[in-house]
Amino acid sequence: MxxxxxxxxxxxxxxxxxxxxxxxxxxxxxxxxxxxxxNVFAAGVDEQAFKDLIDSFLNPLKNSILYAIPAAAVIAIAIMAMRNFFKNEEQKEEFDLIGKIIKTGIIAGLAQSAALVLKIFGVV
CATH class of the missing domain: 1.20.5 (Single alpha-helices involved in coiled-coils or other helix-helix interfaces)
Structure with missing residues (x-):
């Protein structure tokens, strides 16, 4: 049961x-x-004023991205170099510091150029 x-x-x-x-x-x-x-009625909304308000908040962020990308790359490279400095000789040989620095620089360069091109054409 x-x-x-x-x-x-x-x-x-x-x-x-x-x-x-x-x-x-x-x-x-x-x-x-x-x-x-x-149905959505937005007859009394001034679209241009709304776009200007949004742009006033977004423009400083867009401009700071152009400075943040290289700064982040420099910080990442500095961290990698400091970690490599405190490793012993065997670990230093296994870790390709120059290759990692070059890859980080290439990625930062591509991100910077993409952000710059998008800013030039007014996409962002």
Missing amino acids: KKISKMLLSIGKTINKNRKDLVFRLSLVGTGLFLSTT
């Missing part, structure tokens, strides 16, 4: 869990359908 009651309780818990999942999913679908059919 105890086995049957435990089995029925586990089945009930599974059904409740599945039912909760189903109700949650249906509510999400219903909300999505409602929002997709709702």
